[in-house]
Amino acid sequence: MLPEGNLSATDPEVHAAIDGEEQRQEQNLEMIASENHVSEAVLEAQGSVLTNKYAEGYPGARYYGGCEHVDTVEQLAIDRAKELFGAEHANVQPHSGTQANMAVYFAMLDPGDKILSLDLTHGGHLSHGHHVNFSGQYYEVEQYGVDPETGYINYDDLAAHAEEFDPDLIVSGSSAYPREFDYERIGEVADAVDAYHMADIAHVTGLIAGGVHTNPVGDADFVTASTHKTIRAGRGGMILTTEEHAEAIDKAIFPGAQGGPLMHNIAGKAAGFGEALTDEFDEYAKQVVANAKALGEVFTDRGMSLVSDGTDKHLLLVDLRESHPDITGKDAEERLESVGITVNKNTVPGESRSPFVTSGIRVGTPALTTRGFTESEMETVGHHIVDLLDNPDDDELAEDVSADVDELCAEYPIYE
Template sequence: MPTDLSPVDDRLADALAAERTRQRETLSLIASENYASEAVLAAQGSVLTNKYAEGEPGDRYYAGCEHADEVERLARERARKLFGADHANVQPHSGTQANLAAYQALLDSGDRILSLEMSHGGHLSHGQPYTMVDEHFEVAHYGVDEATGRLDYDAVEARAAEVDPDLVVSGFSAYPRRVDWERMQGIAEAVDSYHVADIAHLTGLVAAGVHPSPVGVADLVTGSTHKTIRSGRGGMVLCGEDLAGPVDTAVMPGCQGGPLMHDVAGKAAGFAEALTPEFEAYARQVVDNAAALADRLQERGFDLVTGGTDVHFVLVDLRETHPDLTGERAEEALESVGLVANKQTVPGDDRPATVGSGLRIGTPAVTTRGFDAAATERLADAVADVLDSPDDDAVADAAAETVADLCERFPVYGDAAVASA
């Protein structure tokens, strides 16, 4: 079977080749990105892309699903083992689809959701304006303490008592500290509400045991499968047997049709890797590298939301130290030297999300490349140099040289994998 596109589609082949080069020659600091293994790439590029498999293993709407059934059973079994869950639905196309399925399983149209405000670290799929969630449900928000950047659980509890939600959402897109799942569950129970814990960013850390797990605490747990856990791109829902039926029905036909079976295969492959001792070591290094990044940036005079991190990224607040530097401009300056991060709003930000006053800088992808604390400190110095002098060509040239050296020392794929990816 041919794998080279160039004879039939030069433009597409050129774009993919250019993307391989970009990934090889830049450093991904986006907290929600990672590099899939060769096994995951092979599974996601497999012949399962040809197969429709609507329904559940052993109960499909189409014939010829016996091998697809085995793949999905593998993904489910491995997810249950990784997270200690009674039931796992691995069909959602994304973490957002997983959240939609959770709401569909637990709520009626017009019910009330309480979730973290987006500018304080929440996620679009938790009910931000202009989303389907906001259109179909009544959504209220809680925030972090703007002085500390941390969740004030007493304030969240008071907000829940005021709002009286039907569902409380915990788990966040840009909150650099551990979440007290038990406290969030208690807050939900106090107002007779369901609790959905979204571990989209934390799946790998939870699976490896380096972050507390909400499985068995929250009513439902949702997550992405391609961020810190490096599996096939998509989402999943974890729950007890009591909610298995509603969850499965909410996923299909509630939110989507046939699963992307090549992605489910990628999930099965990645979950197998996550069950190894090597993955636990990787996840611990991700957290250690984030701590090293935080320490060095603070040594260089940068303010971090919450003063540090417990997870896989830091959130830089530029307002006091670099008041004229927006998150958008900082992102552009870093990308120009091969450091790919993302702009971010910070608690109390006056700038819109498209501009932001902060940066979210993550360590999952560079840790996959093999970074240790020393390499991460070099990376932090390059970031700090560029942010301190975003318009200085000499500084940019020096930072670009550091990036090139780090990329060469820590390659993302071997030549064979790059050639066939």
């Protein structure tokens, strides 16, 4: 018999914190580009009894008994991932996108091997070789950047850098680069210097699944992903690769880097991938990009400076130095959060401030699109953001914006 009681009765402190977070999400406009709101079906899968089951190994080859049902769940996640992205092999066990990257490095590189990746301040990610991360401590890393004039990656410069550095692995992908990567060109550069190409699609997994962003499968030897951002599936990571590298990748995850897989999260991945196979999800992905472009137009029209002057995907990187030189990214984040708009401070190309302060903000549209926002609502929110930054000490304005945020949240609830 299951233990009696519920969380509110057995642990009111944890219950209160969870309840508070639920209310925060419902009553705030979530615009952190890496966050989203999953469906109730995904929540149900992630909160299921699968959390009780150890399943070290892979479907059909477990180290424990009693895995017939979790085998079904994991195989569904694998098959749906392969269908969504046209991949030969999928590993859905990584606990995060960083764990997925770690597995590729461990599978294909030796300590001291060379990685060429996008600079963190130009939109890259810690796990692509930053010195505070394991990836920068175990490997020799050099980084490419964006053109300071255009904000775009210069692929001729990247190719020249690769020719000089002779990397063993080239990483494409980012956490704050607002433009699509030319995966085919980077694959050609990698081939020219006899390097592997790893495409980290953590942020654009859902946009690729929805058909509105280029798919790197076929141009990259390895594709790593987060499964909870734009694709709205169970929290975690995933690796896509060819049959040639399948065994090495699987061994790098288990037993190489992880023990028992989180089967409740894998169930959430399977459920979310199933949703991503629908026409409705394709429409969602299109709307995410349309909303980002509409938001970018408001910012530009109001005098804000955007890195690369816009976006191809779900996020905008706002450089405050020209339009608001006295406001840091940290200031902007706090100002917006005070009225219920959640963004994150972010470094920008040529950054001179600390990463805890920054000169920019990253603004995303996935979560608001999930709530049902279209271009009209995004334009309203965009004007609110600029108004608040233009008038940082206007308390009456802040009260008016906060009231409008409350109305928008009530009109577009996350969960009924």
